[in-house]
Amino acid sequence: MSNWSRFDDRNVMRAEEVEHRFGKKLGRCPFCKSANVGLYLGPAPHITCLACGADGPLRHRRSGDDIVACQFYAIEKWNQAA
């Protein structure tokens, strides 16, 4: 967990809560196979690995997109790679 301080973990929803809120289980990190991943909740939502720092794909918001659509996109893209 030496890299922990690199991340703004206050803005990361833990995998258990993602599953609860979105009904989707996050896959393991495709790089380090850690299950310690979460959803970054900033303006450009993406899945981030808290073990190795890998960031998943993200979609920048377009007009008409709401933040939840971007969060779903991030989860689905991550799971396709995981």
Ligand SMILES: [Zn+2]
């Ligand atoms: Zn990782």
